[in-house]
Amino acid sequence: MVRYGPTTAVDGVTLHVAPGEVVALLGPSGCGKSSLLRAVAGLEPLAGGSVAFDGVGVDRIPVHRRGFGLMFQDGQLFAHRDVAGNVAYGLPATGVRRSSSRRADIARVDELLDLVGLAGYGPRPVATLSGGERQRVALARALAPTPRLLLLDEPLSALDRALRERLAVDLRAVLVATGTTAVLVTHDQDEAFAVADRVAVMRAGRLLQVDAPADLWRRPRSREVAEFLGYEAFVAASSRAADPLTAALARDLRDDDVVALAEGAFVVRTGGGDPDAVKGEVRGVTSRRGRSEVRVDVDGIGTVTALAPVGARFDAGTVLPLVVDPDALAVLPGSDVHD
Numbered sequence: 102m103v104r105y106g107p108t109t110a111v112d113g114v115t116l117h118v119a120p121g122e123v124v125a126l127l128g129p130s131g132c133g134k135s136s137l138l139r140a141v142a143g144l145e146p147l148a149g150g151s152v153a154f155d156g157v158g159v160d161r162i163p164v165h166r167r168g169f170g171l172m173f174q175d176g177q178l179f180a181h182r183d184v185a186g187n188v189a190y191g192l193p194a195t196g197v198r199r200s201s202s203r204r205a206d207i208a209r210v211d212e213l214l215d216l217v218g219l220a221g222y223g224p225r226p227v228a229t230l231s232g233g234e235r236q237r238v239a240l241a242r243a244l245a246p247t248p249r250l251l252l253l254d255e256p257l258s259a260l261d262r263a264l265r266e267r268l269a270v271d272l273r274a275v276l277v278a279t280g281t282t283a284v285l286v287t288h289d290q291d292e293a294f295a296v297a298d299r300v301a302v303m304r305a306g307r308l309l310q311v312d313a314p315a316d317l318w319r320r321p322r323s324r325e326v327a328e329f330l331g332y333e334a335f336v337a338a339s340s341r342a343a344d345p346l347t348a349a350l351a352r353d354l355r356d357d358d359v360v361a362l363a364e365g366a367f368v369v370r371t372g373g374g375d376p377d378a379v380k381g382e383v384r385g386v387t388s389r390r391g392r393s394e395v396r397v398d399v400d401g402i403g404t405v406t407a408l409a410p411v412g413a414r415f416d417a418g419t420v421l422p423l424v425v426d427p428d429a430l431a432v433l434p435g436s437d438v439h440d
């Protein structure tokens with residue numbers, strides 16, 4: 102538990118991270134992700150509960166003795182050191198500076214820069230680096246002491262989306278290659294899914310669900326989780342409107358189950374009429390990422406986003422035949438669904 106005066110930021114959270122595992126804490130702004138991470142790091146005092154590593158409590162151990170690495174959104178590089186100097190700062194001090202240990206340090210810095218895709222950048226002043234390059238240097242520096250746990254607080258959030266997507270893939274590759282156990286805080290679902298082995302969805306100081314990305318997406322435990330992930334419509338399995346959805350899922354549902362629809366649960370059917378197809382009345386069309394997203398009203402379901410080939414144009418009011426893509430559906434068990 103973490104409290105700030107009367108505000109309880111983290112409450113009743115139990116989270117186990119396996120050796121070598123990467124876990125993302127995902128949730129909206131203010132849900133307590135950073136507070137949880139900072140409590141693990143030792144930067145926030147615990148109002149209750151405990152933090153243990155390898156079965157040993159670390160609550161009384163100060164931040165710098167926990168053997169945990171930290172990396173933040175802004176990298177916090179030293180402006181007066183070059184890239185190699187920043188990475189070398191992260192290396193454990195060897196005491197007597199013998200030339201053999203200096204050579205080993207140089208080799209280790211080169212190895213780390215290579216790992217983060219910055220081979221040859223050692224002599225560059227950090228002021229000349231792009232935002233993405235700075236975060237790569239910050240990652241190399243954080244990994245230099247081979248921390249037993251790496252804590253990353255929104256490490257990619259200051260970067261634009263395209264760069265964030267690329268770096269997320271690289272970040273995962275580096276963590277996996279080094280076998281680093283890590284906890285990452287992010288509000289970006291794509292980032293969490295790209296980097297983590299398991300994603301912990303957080304809301305109002307609590308963990309709602311912790312699962313591998315695919316399981317989280319396919320089996321959100323509650324409507325709250327599903328809505329956070331971007332499911333945009335919810336239909337009672339017992340309603341007639343759910344018939345084409347349950348048919349597409351090809352499995353029996355309980356009457357109190359609820360079918361959740363993500364964007365693309367309907368695809369605009371091109372060519373060939375089908376009198377039994379679901380009908381959707383067009384509200385508007387936007388082009389995004391090489392495809393057309395068509396907002397359609399479907400009887401008994403509401404307004405949802407159907408997909409159509411790029412460049413498809415439909416006038417508002419047009420009635421389109423739709424087919425169901427079962428991969429964009431999830432079933433929420435009835436008893437767990439909260440409105």
Ligand SMILES: Nc1ncnc2c1ncn2[C@@H]1O[C@H](COP(=O)(O)OP(=O)(O)OP(=O)(O)O)[C@@H](O)[C@H]1O
Pocket residue numbers: 105108109110128129130131132133134135136137288
């Ligand atoms: N130093 C502080 N003093 C008082 N309240 C704080 C402090 N730090 C955080 N809080 C409050 O605790 C709650 C959780 O904040 P926290 O920063 O952990 O959330 P978060 O999920 O990381 O949000 P964000 O993504 O916006 O950083 C919020 O209500 C916040 O206002």
